[in-house]
Amino acid sequence: MLYRTNYSLSSKSINWVKIQLENIYRRASSVTMHPTTDSEVNTGDVNTIHGTKRSIDDGSENEAKVQKTEEETVQVTTVQATEMETVQRIKRKNHAMLLGYVGKDYYGMQRNPGMKTIEEDLITALLKADLITKEQFENIRAINFQRAARTDKGVSAIRQIVSLKLPENSNKTTINQFLPDAIRVFGIKRVTKGFNSKNKCDARTYRYIIPSYAFALEDQSLLKLGEEVDEDERIKQLSIIDGKPYTDYRLSPESLDKLNSILKLFEGSHNFHNFTSKVKPLDPRARRYIISFCCMETFVLNDIELAVLEIKGQSFMLHQIRKMVAIVVAIARNMICKETIDEAFKTMDKMDLPLAPSLGLCLCHVHYDNYSKRYGTDGLHETLDWKECEEEVEKFQKTYILQHMIDTEISEQTTLKWLAGLPFYSFNNRDMLPVEDDEKQEAVHNDV
Incomplete structure (x- = not known):
């Protein structure tokens, strides 16, 4: 008789409960005696199933493969993250660029789809030098590109100025190696954030x-x-x-x-x-x-x-x-x-x-006289008279x-x-x- 209960169990019900408990016990014993998953294998024993010996190394190899794959995934993810951080860390600052060119064979300065122009060759050189991205090459407004003068077809320039955003410490030598002889970059200078080569020109x-x-x-x-x-x-x-x-x-x-x-x-x-x-x-x-x-x-x-x-x-x-x-x-x-x-x-x-x-x-x-007077002596920026480039400019003018x-x-x-x-x-x-x-x-x- 159960303790203080209002209900009584028949002998048939008690037998049914016993049978269910015995079945649960047998299943638990079977799982213990015959492990079927790699996680339940004791790495110190060799199990015999259906008369065939199976080494536990199979499980170890799979586990090693899983671990290796996870490590490779972590490494790839780390590399990708590093590359993304590198791209994000590239700071672009506003720069002024001094260049000269021979107008022969060019349809003017300004970029014009399907036409051979000075800007097209210049932007292509910046792309090859890894100073701009492919997206920026397609849309140069993204780097605030502006020219001081839109010279016409066949017109040359001894000193042309463009303003654009470039990575810090951009090198003119790197750019020039991707330019034809008819176009030369003479100098690159940091300018103020709001500088525009066209609007700031006197x-x-x-x-x-x-x-x-x-x-x-x-x-x-x-x-x-x-x-x-x-x-x-x-x-x-x-x-x-x-x-x-x-x-x-x-x-x-x-x-x-x-x-x-x-x-x-x-x-x-x-x-x-x-x-x-x-x-x-x-x-x-x-x-x-x-x-x-x-x-x-x-x-x-x-x-x-x-x-x-x-x-x-x-x-x-x-x-x-x-x-x-x-x-x-x-x-x-x-x-x-x-x-x-x-x-x-x-x-x-x-x-x-x-x-x-x-x-x-x-x-x-x-001419940028007003800009040079205001910012050329602030200790952060330079004047835009480009006197230091004069020898190279004169040589290009005479030679080309x-x-x-x-x-x-x-x-x-x-x-x-x-x-x-x-x-x-x-x-x-x-x-x-x-x-x-x-x-x-x-x-x-x-x-x-």
Whole structure:
């Protein structure tokens, strides 16, 4: 009888409980006598199952494999984590980069899909040098890339500035090894977080290098403006100046003074709508400020005298400098009068003005005077005058830019052929103007 219970169990119920307890006992004994899992095997014994001896090493090998796999997984995970930490640890700082390039064979500075440009080669070199990622190569805005000047097709640069984010201690030598000889990086400097090479620029200086024979006086008896000319016949006429070959021409002091007086007419603030493409006279973009414009020097290279015209301004539009040079040449040759410049500024009409060759134009300086005064002496940043790079810059200019200009002048007679076509232009108002080849790039193109 159970202790103080209100219920009584029959003998049949008691027997059923006994049977269940015996069954549980047998199953427990069976598991103890015949282990079937690796975890229950005693590593010091050898078990015999169904008359076949089985070594316990099978279990040890599996356990070792599991352990090895876990270790390898840990190692791979550790390596991946380390790589991720390395990527995360790469700190990018804002930098200014000084570079020069020969514009020949390039469709300008700015990146343009499907076109060979200076920026495309530069960004590709940064990718190969592991200074930017593939994603940043595809989208250069991610590294805050900006250029100080958007030079046109065929235009070179002695000193161009770009701003971008790069890893600390980036080396110009590493970049240059992936660049063609026509493009060189001269220096890299840390700049302030908010620095932008375009917006922080105070002014830009361009040079237009042209053979001095372009300013020789025209034979008025052979000159007919606004009419088609026989190019071959006119080239023969231009090839002789004062009874001598055109390459023997040298600019006299009087001619140099006359040239500088013409160039000075462009200084100040004026409406340059006639010196660019598709800009209306009342468009605010047409008004530009020219700080200075003069002939800096003349020098002889390969028996040809070259004149260096230097123009400094706040900003320039597409074709502006080349059209300015073209009208200066026409005035110096007595093809038109000085008053044509003032008319081009004031008229509401579009005038028929020629475009000087791109060969002679190059970006010379990008000025950051205000930035250098404010941050150049704070002990953290440097001035952006790049004086320490001057020797390397001058060597590149003489070896590549000037040599390219003179070689092309001699082989292709670029300026001579251009002069032959000048009489075709009327320099007056015209309803329909010829479309320049370079106008395919864009309507208004700020060089700066």
